[in-house]
Amino acid sequence: MTKFTTAFLALAGLLTLAVPTQADEEKTMTVYKSPWCGCCEVWTEAVEAAGYWVVVEDLEDLSSIKQQAGIPDDMQACHTAVIGNDRKYIIEGHVPLEAIDKWMTERPDIRGIAVPGMPEGSLGMGYDPSAEYTVYSLGVTPSHAPEVYMTTGR
Structure with a gap:
């Protein structure tokens, strides 16, 4: 093997590690x-x-994202x-990890949690597990009224 071939194979291996696999796509956020x-x-x-593959999109104005997602004003x-x-x-706001994990395991017929x-x-606001x-x-659909999914700290 040449030095070039060895370096190429090493780089290809690193790139493979950096891309989520099919199994990880459900945990890509x-x-x-x-x-x-x-x-x-x-x-x-x-x-x-917590093990999720996270892609961050920094935006000056999130109103169009929230509108496209159909997030009611009082849930934003x-x-x-x-x-x-x-x-x-959709995951709107400071949703705790327990709620995300519960939701992704149970897969209820809803659009998201907020x-x-x-x-x-x-989480993110001075995290206190008893809060x-x-x-x-x-x-x-956006026309369905939000309902209580779970209450934390109890």
Whole structure:
């Protein structure tokens, strides 16, 4: 083997490691956030540390993303994420990892889950596992009213 062949094979191996496999695609998440939002950065890093493949899209204005996703005004938060392969799901705001894992395991017939606003103690907002706040489900279509999916800290 030449030095060039060895270097090429090593580089090809590294590139293969950097690309998610078919099995990982269900755990690939795109997070749309402001480039200046520290709490969004903390949430994104925690999701990545939990084993999700995270792609960050920094945008000055998230209103078009939220509109396209059909997120009701009263469910909006500072960042929006999309996860899934064939079927895309929405994660709005500081949703805890437990809710994401539960949702991805159970796969209920909903469009997504949301934590509106920026609740104190939520992931990214001074995380406190005993903090109480509500995670809502976003119905199959934007015309379905959000419902309680789970309550944290109880």
